[in-house]
Amino acid sequence: MASVPRLPAAHAPPRTSIPAALPFLCPSSSPRVAPPPATGPRRLVAVAAARAMPWPHVLTVAGSDSGAGAGIQADIKACAALGVYCSSVVTAVTAQNTVGVQGVHAVPEEFVGEQLRSVLSDMSVDVVKTGMLPSAGVVKVLCDSLRKFPVKALVVDPVMVSTSGDTLSGPSTLATYRDELFSMADIVTPNVKEASKLLGDVSLHTISDMRNAAESIYKLGPKHVLVKGGDMPDSPDAIDVFFDGKEFIELHGLRIRTHNTHGTGCTLASCIAAELAKGAKMLQAVQVAKKFVESALYHSKDLVIGNGPQGPFDHLFNLKSPLYKMGSRQKFNPDDLFLYAVTDSGMNKKWGRSIKDAVRAAIEGGATIVQLREKDSETREFLEAAKACVEICKSSGVPLLINDRIDIALACNADGVHVGQSDMPAWEVRELLGPGKIIGVSCKTVAQAEQAWKDGADYIGCGGVFPTTTKANNPTLGFDGLRTVCSASKLPVVAIGGINAGNADSVMELGLPNLKGVAVVSALFDRECVMTETRNLRSILMNACARS
Numbered sequence: 001m002a003s004v005p006r007l008p009a010a011h012a013p014p015r016t017s018i019p020a021a022l023p024f025l026c027p028s029s030s031p032r033v034a035p036p037p038a039t040g041p042r043r044l045v046a047v048a049a050a051r052a053m054p055w056p057h058v059l060t061v062a063g064s065d066s067g068a069g070a071g072i073q074a075d076i077k078a079c080a081a082l083g084v085y086c087s088s089v090v091t092a093v094t095a096q097n098t099v100g101v102q103g104v105h106a107v108p109e110e111f112v113g114e115q116l117r118s119v120l121s122d123m124s125v126d127v128v129k130t131g132m133l134p135s136a137g138v139v140k141v142l143c144d145s146l147r148k149f150p151v152k153a154l155v156v157d158p159v160m161v162s163t164s165g166d167t168l169s170g171p172s173t174l175a176t177y178r179d180e181l182f183s184m185a186d187i188v189t190p191n192v193k194e195a196s197k198l199l200g201d202v203s204l205h206t207i208s209d210m211r212n213a214a215e216s217i218y219k220l221g222p223k224h225v226l227v228k229g230g231d232m233p234d235s236p237d238a239i240d241v242f243f244d245g246k247e248f249i250e251l252h253g254l255r256i257r258t259h260n261t262h263g264t265g266c267t268l269a270s271c272i273a274a275e276l277a278k279g280a281k282m283l284q285a286v287q288v289a290k291k292f293v294e295s296a297l298y299h300s301k302d303l304v305i306g307n308g309p310q311g312p313f314d315h316l317f318n319l320k321s322p323l324y325k326m327g328s329r330q331k332f333n334p335d336d337l338f339l340y341a342v343t344d345s346g347m348n349k350k351w352g353r354s355i356k357d358a359v360r361a362a363i364e365g366g367a368t369i370v371q372l373r374e375k376d377s378e379t380r381e382f383l384e385a386a387k388a389c390v391e392i393c394k395s396s397g398v399p400l401l402i403n404d405r406i407d408i409a410l411a412c413n414a415d416g417v418h419v420g421q422s423d424m425p426a427w428e429v430r431e432l433l434g435p436g437k438i439i440g441v442s443c444k445t446v447a448q449a450e451q452a453w454k455d456g457a458d459y460i461g462c463g464g465v466f467p468t469t470t471k472a473n474n475p476t477l478g479f480d481g482l483r484t485v486c487s488a489s490k491l492p493v494v495a496i497g498g499i500n501a502g503n504a505d506s507v508m509e510l511g512l513p514n515l516k517g518v519a520v521v522s523a524l525f526d527r528e529c530v531m532t533e534t535r536n537l538r539s540i541l542m543n544a545c546a547r548s
């Protein structure tokens with residue numbers, strides 16, 4: 001590396017106190033006319049003002065990827081996407097593209113130290129994230145710097161081999177990682193290959209192997225371990241194992257079918273660091289990070305950059321899809337379909353209650369999921385009600401879906417939508433809502449159920465099982481029609497149509513494959529006391545399930 005003229009040392013003294021959780025604040029935009037440079041007391045006032053409005057700050061200590069999919073470039077983009085400032089200490093420059101790594105040029109250890117001193121001594125770093133550390137010497141320099149300039153948290157992504165199979169950090173670094181860096185780390189995030197190397201080449205093939213590896217790495221000193229399963233392509237889910245020294249948590253994500261996965265590991269670790277810098281707890285930070293990677297891969301799955309086997313993805317996908325909100329829930333739980341309450345504005349009017357009161361009563365009675373089906377409300381009135389229902393449902397942990405109105409679902413950030421055969425097709429809904437939201441589709445036939453699955457729906461509603469007054473021109477399927485669809489469906493099913501306290505047990509006692517529950521409208525909402533009716537129906541369903 002070409003030598004760089006040394007500037008006179010101008011380093012501030014080390015920070016002695018570590019700031020508490022920082023609020024998420026962005027800097028205000030710069031004034032149109034630049035003020036004269038601040039000097040003397042004016043400069044002190046400017047600095048004090050800046051301190052009063054901190055910007056969460058991650059320092060990445062990593063290698064440059066010329067293809068910009070991984071390394072420093074991925075880290076800066078990931079932090080920017082999450083609203084966090086990211087400074088960078090470059091440890092190596094790689095010549096890299098979508099084919100692989102063609103060359104590595106390590107930055108001299110002393111100059112890595114110099115960069116660390118420049119940033120850490122001056123710039124109020126909250127969290128340090130490490131990526132490629134090409135030599136044991138660089139690891140030691142980093143440990144020394146962190147002892148001198150303590151930060152709020154340290155995220156260690158023990159990058160050793162790129163997914164293309166190229167070595168990014170030699171075996172001599174392994175021992176220093178284990179002996180010096182890990183005990184300072186708040187979390188270490190190896191992929192399965194790295195976990196195997198750290199543990200003397202043990203073989204890792206199953207989730208149980210990943211758990212054992214997480215536990216063994218935890219014993220090397222970090223406060224948390226995340227063993228990432230992105231490179232276990234046989235698994236239909238992308239499963240990572242989190243261990244905090246007491247409990248193992250399996251984090252399941254959708255496995256996105258795409259070649260554009262270069263840099264997932266760097267991005268995940270940077271997102272964890274960014275969330276920690278904003279004040280999140282560790283598990284919460286990991287969950288947001290995983291969801292971010294899943295969403296970014298989903299939105300980039302068809303991008304084409306380069307001719308090699310592994311392309312980059314778009315960290316700033318949210319800029320292109322302003323409508324789309326990243327889902328915050330974990331995966332859809334089909335058991336939530338057990339007692340599915342569907343509201344009806346006409347019935348609420350008849351009984352003189354607001355949508356909000358109807359939803360609150362259904363939840364108090366034990367509804368496990370709620371759908372707002374408002375056929376004749378004004379949009380603004382519906383949106384206000386939907387926002388209130390989102391709050392009620394969120395505080396009870398009950399998912400809230402909106403019938404048909406994707407715009408309302410987006411505006412109130414509902415958990416998902418339910419669409420019928422003449423509404424927007426489920427795949428278009430998925431494009432708009434992204435992977436984090438629940439999508440249900442009404443299906444009467446095996447072909448419709450198959451299509452819903454292909455379109456990326458989470459469940460289907462099947463009916464009318466019995467004749468119903470809530471929906472005009474709705475052919476009745478009966479038990480036989482329900483059985484046919486349930487048996488063929490690849491998705492969980494909720495039965496709907498004329499179901500009430502008098503017949504719900506007969507539906508559940510059929511014991512049909514994939515049938516997870518019943519959806520009801522009149523049986524709850526065309527009654528005087530919604531809570532009592534819901535409670536009664538719930539106990540009928542539980543007894544029926546216990547019998548069948």
Ligand SMILES: Nc1ncnc2c1ncn2[C@@H]1O[C@H](COP(=O)(O)OP(=O)(O)OP(=O)(O)O)[C@@H](O)[C@H]1O
Pocket residue numbers: 070161162163190191192228229230231238239240253254255256257258261262263264265266267268290293294297
């Ligand atoms: N195809 C995919 N779909 C969804 N999530 C994925 C996919 N591939 C990887 N992930 C997720 O991305 C995160 C990073 O995991 P991965 O195992 O790919 O790390 P890595 O191998 O260190 O990454 P890199 O490719 O940057 O070296 C994990 O949360 C993993 O589950």
Ligand SMILES: Cc1ncc(CO)c(N)n1
Pocket residue numbers: 062063064065070071072094096131132159161162163168262263264265266
């Ligand atoms: C510079 C760099 N850091 C990390 C990785 C791991 O993805 C990579 N391929 N390149």
Ligand SMILES: [Mg+2]
Pocket residue numbers: 163191230231264265
């Ligand atoms: Mg990988």
